[in-house]
Amino acid sequence: MLNLTSIFIISGRLETIKYFIFIISLIFLLGCPKKEKIPVLKGSETPTYGGSFVLDSISDPKSFNPVIAKETSTTMITDFLFEGLTQINPFTTDMEPRLARSWEYSPDGKIWTFHLRENVKWFDGRQFTADDVVFTYNDLYYNPDIPTSARDILTIDGKRIKVEKVDTYTVRFIMPKPFAPLLFALGMEIMPKHILEPMVKAKTFNSAWGVNTPPDKITGTGPFMISEYIPSQRVVLKRNPNYWRTDKTGNGLPYLDSIVILIVPDQNSSLLKFQAGETDMISIRGEDYAVIKPTEAKGNFTIYNTGPTFSTTFLFFNQNPKAIPQYKLRWFTNKKFRQAIAHSVDKETIINNVMAGLAFPQDSALTPASKFFYNPDIRKYEYNLDKAKSLLQEAGFKNKGGRLYDSEGHHVEFTLFTNSENNQRVNIGNIIKSDLDKLGIKVNFVPIQFNTMVTKLDATFDWEAIIIGLTGGVEPHNGRNVWHSSGQLHMWNPRQAKPVTTWEAEIDRLFEDGATELDKEKRKKIYHRWQEIAAEELPVIYTVTPAALYAVRNKFGGIKPTSLAGVIPYIEEVYLKK
Amino acid sequence: MIRYILHRFINMIPLLFGITFLSFGIMKLAPGDFLSQMALNPLISSETIELMRKQFGLDQPWPIQYLKWLWGIIHFDFGYSFTYRVPVATLITERVLNTLLLTSTAAILAWLLALPLGVYTALWRKSLFDQILSFFSFATISVPTFFLALLGVFFAAKTGWFPTGGAISINYAALSPFDKLCDRFHHLILPAMVLGIGGLGSLLRIVRTNFLEMMRQPFIMTAKAKGLHSNTVTWRHIFPNAINPLITLLGFEIAGLLSGAAFTEIIFAWPGLGRLILEAVMSQDLYLVMGSLFMGAILLILGNLLADILLATIDPRIKLR
Numbered sequence: 001m002l003n004l005t006s007i008f009i010i011s012g013r014l015e016t017i018k019y020f021i022f023i024i025s026l027i028f029l030l031g032c033p034k035k036e037k038i039p040v041l042k043g044s045e046t047p048t049y050g051g052s053f054v055l056d057s058i059s060d061p062k063s064f065n066p067v068i069a070k071e072t073s074t075t076m077i078t079d080f081l082f083e084g085l086t087q088i089n090p091f092t093t094d095m096e097p098r099l100a101r102s103w104e105y106s107p108d109g110k111i112w113t114f115h116l117r118e119n120v121k122w123f124d125g126r127q128f129t130a131d132d133v134v135f136t137y138n139d140l141y142y143n144p145d146i147p148t149s150a151r152d153i154l155t156i157d158g159k160r161i162k163v164e165k166v167d168t169y170t171v172r173f174i175m176p177k178p179f180a181p182l183l184f185a186l187g188m189e190i191m192p193k194h195i196l197e198p199m200v201k202a203k204t205f206n207s208a209w210g211v212n213t214p215p216d217k218i219t220g221t222g223p224f225m226i227s228e229y230i231p232s233q234r235v236v237l238k239r240n241p242n243y244w245r246t247d248k249t250g251n252g253l254p255y256l257d258s259i260v261i262l263i264v265p266d267q268n269s270s271l272l273k274f275q276a277g278e279t280d281m282i283s284i285r286g287e288d289y290a291v292i293k294p295t296e297a298k299g300n301f302t303i304y305n306t307g308p309t310f311s312t313t314f315l316f317f318n319q320n321p322k323a324i325p326q327y328k329l330r331w332f333t334n335k336k337f338r339q340a341i342a343h344s345v346d347k348e349t350i351i352n353n354v355m356a357g358l359a360f361p362q363d364s365a366l367t368p369a370s371k372f373f374y375n376p377d378i379r380k381y382e383y384n385l386d387k388a389k390s391l392l393q394e395a396g397f398k399n400k401g402g403r404l405y406d407s408e409g410h411h412v413e414f415t416l417f418t419n420s421e422n423n424q425r426v427n428i429g430n431i432i433k434s435d436l437d438k439l440g441i442k443v444n445f446v447p448i449q450f451n452t453m454v455t456k457l458d459a460t461f462d463w464e465a466i467i468i469g470l471t472g473g474v475e476p477h478n479g480r481n482v483w484h485s486s487g488q489l490h491m492w493n494p495r496q497a498k499p500v501t502t503w504e505a506e507i508d509r510l511f512e513d514g515a516t517e518l519d520k521e522k523r524k525k526i527y528h529r530w531q532e533i534a535a536e537e538l539p540v541i542y543t544v545t546p547a548a549l550y551a552v553r554n555k556f557g558g559i560k561p562t563s564l565a566g567v568i569p570y571i572e573e574v575y576l577k578k
Numbered sequence: 579m580i581r582y583i584l585h586r587f588i589n590m591i592p593l594l595f596g597i598t599f600l601s602f603g604i605m606k607l608a609p610g611d612f613l614s615q616m617a618l619n620p621l622i623s624s625e626t627i628e629l630m631r632k633q634f635g636l637d638q639p640w641p642i643q644y645l646k647w648l649w650g651i652i653h654f655d656f657g658y659s660f661t662y663r664v665p666v667a668t669l670i671t672e673r674v675l676n677t678l679l680l681t682s683t684a685a686i687l688a689w690l691l692a693l694p695l696g697v698y699t700a701l702w703r704k705s706l707f708d709q710i711l712s713f714f715s716f717a718t719i720s721v722p723t724f725f726l727a728l729l730g731v732f733f734a735a736k737t738g739w740f741p742t743g744g745a746i747s748i749n750y751a752a753l754s755p756f757d758k759l760c761d762r763f764h765h766l767i768l769p770a771m772v773l774g775i776g777g778l779g780s781l782l783r784i785v786r787t788n789f790l791e792m793m794r795q796p797f798i799m800t801a802k803a804k805g806l807h808s809n810t811v812t813w814r815h816i817f818p819n820a821i822n823p824l825i826t827l828l829g830f831e832i833a834g835l836l837s838g839a840a841f842t843e844i845i846f847a848w849p850g851l852g853r854l855i856l857e858a859v860m861s862q863d864l865y866l867v868m869g870s871l872f873m874g875a876i877l878l879i880l881g882n883l884l885a886d887i888l889l890a891t892i893d894p895r896i897k898l899r
Contacts, residue, residue, distance in 0.1 A: 054748075059857065062661045069663075147630040149622040206633075210664035212672075228751075231672045232849030233744055260748060265844045265853055268728060272735035273742045451610025451862075454617045470620060481620040488624045 047247065047557060050257050051576030054279045056264040060232055064218045065209040066189040067140050067148050077261065080237055080571060081220035082189035085114055085133065090565035093371045093474045095183035099128065099190055099221065109178030109518045114186075116169040120244045122192050123219045130165040135193035137163040139200050146205060153185045153478075156515075178516045180523055184475040192219045223254040223572040235261045245572055254572035255558070274551065275299060283566070284549040286356035292551060299553075306548045306561040308360045308368045313428060313469040315345070315416075316540040319492045319500075323461035327410050332464075336395035338538040342381035343388040344435045350544050354427040358549060362542040365483075365534040366476060366527075369545070369563040372520075373476050375528040378535035388439055404440035413442040417456070418467040420447035425467050428543055432467075457491055466491075467543075474564065476527045477515050483530070484511050492539045503537045579890075586883050590876075597875045598651075598868065599644065605864060606640040612660045612862045634660055636864075647868060656872075657865035661858070666869035669854060674836070674873075676745055677843070677850035681835045683766060684773035689828075692778055693821075696785025701812070703790065711782065718779035723772065727845040730772045740768045743847035769846040773839055784827070788820040795819075822893060829885030833878035837870070 057076055063069035066078040085100040097103075100114040120128035141150045142160050154161060161182075162174040173182065195217075199205045209218055215226035223245070224237035237259040245253045262279060264270040274282040275295060284292060284303065296303060317332035318324050324332075331337050347361040363380045366373055389399070396407040404412040416433065418425040426447050433443040443465075456463045470489075472479060481487040485496040485504045499505035507530055514526040534540075550567045552559050558574040559567050568574060613631055616622050631637050635646065650657050656666035699708040718726070734740040741747065745765050746758075753761060792798065793816055801811050840852030851870060858866040890896045 063663055065663075144629075147626065147633055149616075149619070149626055152623040152626055153621060207658070207663045211662055212664050212668050230746075230849070231669075232676075232853060233746065233847075234748070262744065262847070263849075264743060264847045266847070269731050269743050269845050269847055272731050276735040276738065276742050278742060449609060451608070451614040454614045455609055458617050468618070470618065478621055481623070487620075489618065489620050 047255050047573075047575035048578050049255055049575075051255075052258045052260060053256050053281070053556065053574060054260045054262065055281050056262040056270050056273065056279050057235075058263075058265055058267070058270070060263055061211060061229075061235060063210050064213060064226065067146065067150065067191065068206060070149055077226075077235055077237075078189065078220075079222075080224040080259065081218060081222045081226065082191070083221050084187040084189055085116075086183050086186045088184070088187065088474055088564060090562040090569040091560075093564060095187075098187075099133075100186075103183075105518070109516075110175050112173040112175070112182060113166065114171050114173070116171065117244055118169050120221050121242045122194075122221060123216075123225050123240065123242075124195075125242070126192070126194055128190075128192075128221055129168050130171045131168075132190055132193045133171045134163055134165050135197060136189075136191045137161070139197070140191060140205070141188065143200065143205075145203065150188050153181075153188075178518055180515055180518055181475050181477040184477075190221070195219050224259055227258070232263055234263060237261070243572065247573070255575035256571075259571070274301075280553045280556065281567070282551050284551055286358035286546065286549070289356060289358060289549060296551075300555070301551045301553045303549060303551045304559070304561045304567045305358070306550065306566060307563050308362075308545045309548045309563070310367055310369050310472045311469060311546055312362060312367060312472065312542060313425060313467065313544065314540040314542045315341070315432065315465060315467045316492050317341075317414075317465050318461065318463055319539070320461050320494070324464060327406065327408060328414065328464065331406060331412065334395050335537055336391045337397075338541065339381065340388040340391040340395070340439070341436070342538055342541045343384050343391065344439060345381070345432055345541060345543055346383045346435055347544055348383060350428055350431055353431070354424055355544060355546055358547045359544040360547065362545045363535055364531045364542070365479070365540075366472060366531060367545040370472065370474055370476070371563070372474075373524060373527045375531040378532050380535070381538075381541075383435075385435070385438055392439065399440050402440055403442075411442065412440070413444070414464040415444045415446060416465045416467065417453055417463055418445075418447050419450040419453050421450055422469075425469065429467050458488070458494075476530070477511070480511050480515070483534075484508050501537075503533050507533055579887075583883070583887075586886075590879050593879060594872070594875060595648075598648070598872060601871045602640070602644045602647070602868060605862070605867060606643075608862065610862070611636050612864065615861065643864075647865065651872065656869040659858070659863055659866040661861055661863045661866070666866050669866065670851060670869055670873065673849060673851045673854055676848065677839060677852060678835060680766065680769055680773065680843070680848055680850060681839050683770040684777065684839070685831055685835065687770060687774035688777040688781055691774075692781035692785055696782045697789055697812075697817070699782070700786045700789035700793065715779035715782045718775050719783075722841075723776040724841040724845060726772045726776060727769070727842045730768045731845060734768055741765050743845070745849050769839075769842050769848055772846075773842050776842075781824075781827075784824065785820070788823060789816060792816045792820045818892060822889065825885050825888050825892065828888070829881040829883075830878070832881030832884065833874060836874050836877055 057073050059073040061069075061074045061077045062071060063074055064078060064081070066075065066082050069078075083098050085098060086095045087098040088094070089096045099117060099120060101117045103112060103114045105112045114133075116128070116130060116133065122128060137154070140146060141148060141154055156176055156179050159176040161179075164172050164174070166172050173186075175182070196205065196208065199208045211229065211231065215229055218226050221244070223240055223243045225240050226235065227238040228234075228236040239254055239257050241252070243253055247253055262273070264273060267285065270279075270282060271284075271288055271292065273279050275292070277299070289303075293303060317338065319329065319333050321329055351357060351359045351361065360368065364375055364378050366375070368374050368376070392399075392404065397412065398405050398407075406412060416429060418429050420426065429445050429447070433445045436443050453466065453468070457466065470482065481489045482491070484490065485493075485499040485508050488494055490496070493500060496504070499508050510526050510530045510533075514523055514530070517523045517526060548563075548566065550561075552567055555577050556574055557577050558570070560569050561567050562569050611631070612634070613627050613636070616627055617624075628637075635643060647657060656670075658664065659666050659669055662669060695711060699705075699711050702708055731742050734742045741764065745762065747753075747761050747765075750758065750761060798811060798815060801815055802808070837852055837855060839848070839850060840856045842848065843850040843853045844856070855867065855870045857863075858870070
């Protein structure tokens, strides 16, 4: 048994657990097949009403307030309850109407008018109107007393968007300048004015709708509403009988009566629960694929591979002149040096050994999951140590007795950090280290604690190379903080007063143009150019992006694989087959 | 006796002060804070993070944060959780009963089995049964609890005899009162057994060793030489002496009741406190960690006090003053 003092060393023990689990999974994995074709959906059935869909979540929701709480175990629940004016089409990644019926904008692109649906009701029966929209933006997202990251997305050059009511079902958004990501930003949840306004006035909004709120007080417009929450056990959602959407034949949606989300903190237990038939859908880790695949027929479920995700893992070098020795800075700011390193990243081995075969090599700053803006025709860096050697030679490095020296005679050696909590990154680091070894480069690979790494990146800058990952999304503008030279997450050399290099200046320009260009095709060109520069200059060296795998019981209809929304493009269209 | 207990309670105050001060300091020594996780989110600006830091009071020097927390504790206010934004007390009370149910069932199971089995193996030392039990106890000591728990869930999933986790079934609300009780019990068996077995091995060894030690004492030989019945020797003279150190151990066991089951809780999806604390430590949810550490400290002190009182009642040589 664990006693009180052990709490302090738990994080250390978790590592041991992961290690054990890894060993055990390895035993299961031996001799199992890899990489199989994605199954295609069987014919369509007519949907029926009723039934319950059981999922699991790794952690409790932290709140039922989507303005304040943004982490995934919370949004997993609140996404069923609340809706925005727009939403992303999970198949095309285009923006499509949700609470807004349609929109148009003025020729200068600064005034956008949104026409709202007139048949939307809050859970308590009140009509949804323009007042709710105006309240949500002006009194919640733009309220300085409310700590919400949503405000950062809605701020253009430090200025806010003016939101005003035109009539009961029309709102107008007036911007300081044209802002292409607006439609994406307006996917944010709209909240009920008649319930929340008193809380905002009483300054209690920040703790409103916490997990201790009675379920019937949480009021949204979404297809499902909360019927029960038992802490650390489950959240039960029930059908919203007044939901505005109907299917093709005019029948009300959603089809399902209820959704049950079990809270299962351990991923191995979650897998066993699915195998025991207690849950209907599970997201599968690469290492579990070989265990679960053979039971597909017996368990009456299908595994879907929805392809590359938005998740990235990359290596990058410190190019901040204030923080590291000058001669090392000269290596790291040398494009050829970075390109040579990129050619020595063995993506195939990483995919097979670290990701259990379920990942894709990544070269572009966007993953293929972002469909529309993804540029496949950029410079690619296949694993080729000979190319790496000749690039290093061109850059003036010399190999003597198996060790690489720069033109001034310094041995090429650097420290590589990653966060020790992430096994995949640690394994990727080891593979890169052993390949760089073959080039005569000495890598001191040191996994450190996540928060220590953040401090180095954000404040002290005393690092040489780091492997981390970020999760992107459909809207490329969301990467501005990383790619604009003034961004705080422009990690290789953050918060530049003005761009140090010409290519950084060009990327800055592209991101500014991309934010104001309203023509889709022109925008696409802009972001394609950015990906080209990023692949040529390599401020960050990408490795692989994992595939997403889901297993769903065959008794459910309305299941379609998408890279954006897993296998459930629209939850209200999921139904139980008879 | 009453004076002694009062005295101990007064001693508790500086002790609690010291424990909480140290814990707070150690939490603060860890790099970063609750908001560090957000620093790598491209969609959150550093201004927003600073605003949150200010609202949580994390921008002040830590001794001031500590004093503010202490001031709250004096008024029975444990503060707000950063993650959940609800009072810490609400979060803890929701889960504390579940944890107590699991850990006390496991502890009772372990003690009820360890005492008779320990005595039996000591009396019949080197018998086949003793050797089997020795093997068993060393096996349970060396296998980590989380692994036993994983085996437990695996067993449940494969046989279908037990639920694979959670504390109640999905249709719990629709059950009759008797079925509700059965349902709870059905969910409790496996995790309690895993946790109980985890504790049983070492307890059993301690009982056995203590008992053997006492059997070799000269006064036992004297008693036997005087012609006392062997049952009388065993239960009147060896047993009370042999369990003395165990009572001290019982005091610690009480302290472990709140936090002792984190891994079992995680793997069995048991809605307990250990899980909550673990998550809180990981995310540096300061006041939630402090709140639960505070309760753990109080239980530890009370457990020790209880053990001392028990010792005094059982052992005539010990007097409390």
